[in-house]
Amino acid sequence: MTENTPLDARFSPTGAPQEPGDAATQQGRRLTTAQGLRVDETEHSLKAGPRGPSLLEDHHLREKITHFDHERIPERVVHARGAGAYGTFRSYGTAASVTAARFLAEEGKETRVFTRFSTVLGSRGSADTARDVRGFATKFYTDEGTFDLVGNNMPVFFIQDAIKFPDLIHAGKPEPDREIPQAQSAHDTFWDFVSLHTEATHMLMWAMSDRGIPRSYRTMEGFGVHTFRLEAADGSTSLVKFHWKPVLGVHSLVWEEAQLTGGADPDFHRRDLADAIAAGAYPEWELGLQVMPDTPDETFEGIDLLDPTKIVPEELCPVQPVGRLTLHAEPTNYFAETEQVAFHVANLVPGIQVTNDPLMQGRLFSYLDTQITRLGGPNFAQIPVNRPHAPVDDMQRDGMHQTAVHEGRAPYQPNSLGGGCPIASGAAGYVHVPTPVEGRKVREAPASFADHYSQATLFWASMTPVEQAHLVGGFTFELGKVGEAAVRERMVANLVRVDRALAERVAAGLGIDITDIPEVTEEGSGSSADVATSPALSQVPQEPGRIDARVIGVLADDGADLAGIDTLRQALADQGATAVVVAPHGGEISTGDGSTAVDKALVTTRSVEYDAVVVAGGTAGSAVATDPATTVLLAEAFRHGKAIAAWGDGAEVLRSAVDADAPGVIAGSGAGDVTHDLVTALGMHRSWERLATIAGV
Numbered sequence: 001m002t003e004n005t006p007l008d009a010r011f012s013p014t015g016a017p018q019e020p021g022d023a024a025t026q027q028g029r030r031l032t033t034a035q036g037l038r039v040d041e042t043e044h045s046l047k048a049g050p051r052g053p054s055l056l057e058d059h060h061l062r063e064k065i066t067h068f069d070h071e072r073i074p075e076r077v078v079h080a081r082g083a084g085a086y087g088t089f090r091s092y093g094t095a096a097s098v099t100a101a102r103f104l105a106e107e108g109k110e111t112r113v114f115t116r117f118s119t120v121l122g123s124r125g126s127a128d129t130a131r132d133v134r135g136f137a138t139k140f141y142t143d144e145g146t147f148d149l150v151g152n153n154m155p156v157f158f159i160q161d162a163i164k165f166p167d168l169i170h171a172g173k174p175e176p177d178r179e180i181p182q183a184q185s186a187h188d189t190f191w192d193f194v195s196l197h198t199e200a201t202h203m204l205m206w207a208m209s210d211r212g213i214p215r216s217y218r219t220m221e222g223f224g225v226h227t228f229r230l231e232a233a234d235g236s237t238s239l240v241k242f243h244w245k246p247v248l249g250v251h252s253l254v255w256e257e258a259q260l261t262g263g264a265d266p267d268f269h270r271r272d273l274a275d276a277i278a279a280g281a282y283p284e285w286e287l288g289l290q291v292m293p294d295t296p297d298e299t300f301e302g303i304d305l306l307d308p309t310k311i312v313p314e315e316l317c318p319v320q321p322v323g324r325l326t327l328h329a330e331p332t333n334y335f336a337e338t339e340q341v342a343f344h345v346a347n348l349v350p351g352i353q354v355t356n357d358p359l360m361q362g363r364l365f366s367y368l369d370t371q372i373t374r375l376g377g378p379n380f381a382q383i384p385v386n387r388p389h390a391p392v393d394d395m396q397r398d399g400m401h402q403t404a405v406h407e408g409r410a411p412y413q414p415n416s417l418g419g420g421c422p423i424a425s426g427a428a429g430y431v432h433v434p435t436p437v438e439g440r441k442v443r444e445a446p447a448s449f450a451d452h453y454s455q456a457t458l459f460w461a462s463m464t465p466v467e468q469a470h471l472v473g474g475f476t477f478e479l480g481k482v483g484e485a486a487v488r489e490r491m492v493a494n495l496v497r498v499d500r501a502l503a504e505r506v507a508a509g510l511g512i513d514i515t516d517i518p519e520v521t522e523e524g525s526g527s528s529a530d531v532a533t534s535p536a537l538s539q540v541p542q543e544p545g546r547i548d549a550r551v552i553g554v555l556a557d558d559g560a561d562l563a564g565i566d567t568l569r570q571a572l573a574d575q576g577a578t579a580v581v582v583a584p585h586g587g588e589i590s591t592g593d594g595s596t597a598v599d600k601a602l603v604t605t606r607s608v609e610y611d612a613v614v615v616a617g618g619t620a621g622s623a624v625a626t627d628p629a630t631t632v633l634l635a636e637a638f639r640h641g642k643a644i645a646a647w648g649d650g651a652e653v654l655r656s657a658v659d660a661d662a663p664g665v666i667a668g669s670g671a672g673d674v675t676h677d678l679v680t681a682l683g684m685h686r687s688w689e690r691l692a693t694i695a696g697v
Ligand code: HEM
Pocket: 075, 076, 077, 078, 079, 082, 116, 117, 118, 134, 135, 136, 137, 150, 151, 152, 156, 157, 161, 162, 163, 165, 224, 225, 226, 308, 341, 342, 343, 359, 362, 363, 366, 367, 370, 371, 374
């Protein structure tokens, strides 16, 4: 790189980004103005004498401050807070029978990607662990043009028609009079809106469940939500839903933990993503497809595929893996890449088409429109992170922030003066599938869109008792924050139509009497197949999963069993997890013949930073045993269902804080005796038995 590296210098002449991460050293470089003029010094403004006024003549001062004054751009109107990473998508080739899209159809084909995860409601500076939907947007830089899969971590949405999106977001964002609450749906206007729009009920079940508080981006599912139309090379079409399945399993926080994390580490998810990539524990997802026949009525087993408040249960239509995404590189500069990336549902490639889902149709307009404001004009596709890797020859010209120097005098089509002009590709280009379109102009929804409850009931019935308890807790917390009694009551009445037991438990928490609310027999189940439960919707693992980049806090002090700590550290490292030594003081802890570095002092840490907590042997009677922060840390980890272990006399410390006989609490005489059970417990993510006991179910 030269001294004055332009923003796109990381890109090769073909436009392909070079590997991010090689931050150029500033050593030996000269400070200049934006015009390349070397400055003499930059700590004092030019003044009429040391005590005199600053001089208008000081261009360096004015340029520096002016640039600073304009450093901020508008944040995204939704999904403002996010974190991204570069990666690679590798196709299995299994989708060749349903799509002509080369990045999916060709076995072994690798495509560079950029993925951005986000919360929806909070501002750029809000906390990662707020209860919210998470965005999961992936830009595939394919050689046929850029394809964006702009999805969420929930497979349905609050509304069925994009015309309601401004209303939904106005209701969910902080209330406009006092601009509170930040990054929360737990307030009157949100619940007013969703209780009046009963089509939101299914999505509310997802948002109030553990899905609303993911453990990390690495352990989230992703969904394209809408049904897409895929076209194969032979012209045959099918209706398809996209799924991202995390290789590490789907895991969440518990609610108290999410709230504490918002204060202890608001960057929890952003940090987790960056730390995992830095440690080489590259997050991975399998891309899967649910493939359904493209029938004239666009339904599958009675489920309307154009209704974005409906899923197709995996038991009815299995998700077939078609490729693997690996995120392996952090962006070099947050603003240039993660902030300026611009996804759009309309960025499609041959073989992938949209459908008439009225939510999707509105999105086709919204993203380009908003990005023209957010990124300051129509040329944001020239920003490195947005630049296609396929050659671009679009005859678009000029506009704000135009960085290309176009040649020639005939930027129009056709022309006889430009020495030839780019020609359209006909059948080799993007051809819209000629689906017939006819109908009366109406502002109406199909009759099937009136079913607002059947799949909310399916979701409730598919949860394990402990997950149901968390759902009840989510509704009770959020509605408990609603001031207007009428809104609370209306929402609980809606829940009666989902499941009476659910409504009764939420009503009990809110102090609402629902005995007079009658049962309503729902019309139109939405699924002729009558799937009563869909086990695939539950997050409770059936067997231990991988524990890559999980963090285990090891409580220790001077005098602790350092050899044991090493044994534990190594055993965890073998599984890709990290042991963090937590002690009453920073620096080092020592024991006669050796010492080890302290990673965190008790005063700077909270239980929420760890997936499991272990008390080292040799700690009984030490300061760690008597520090009140130890009791808080162990008690929180216990309440949150985390694995807790101790060896040697560390068990005494553990016993003084928690019930050592409870499920998921492990003790042994040496460190080597606890590692196997600890790794297994971590693989289950939580002690579900202990969480069930705590929830009283
Ligand atoms: C299935 C429903 C939807 C999903 C899955 C979804 C997903 C997303 C995601 C993931 C982002 C963040 C992209 C990023 O990381 O930069 C986003 C941003 C956005 N969405 Fe949606 N969205 C949905 C519905 C809608 C609708 C109905 C509209 C408007 C009619 C809309 C308008 C926007 C806008 C304006 C942004 C900000 C884009 C930007 O500034 O670059 N979304 N959406």
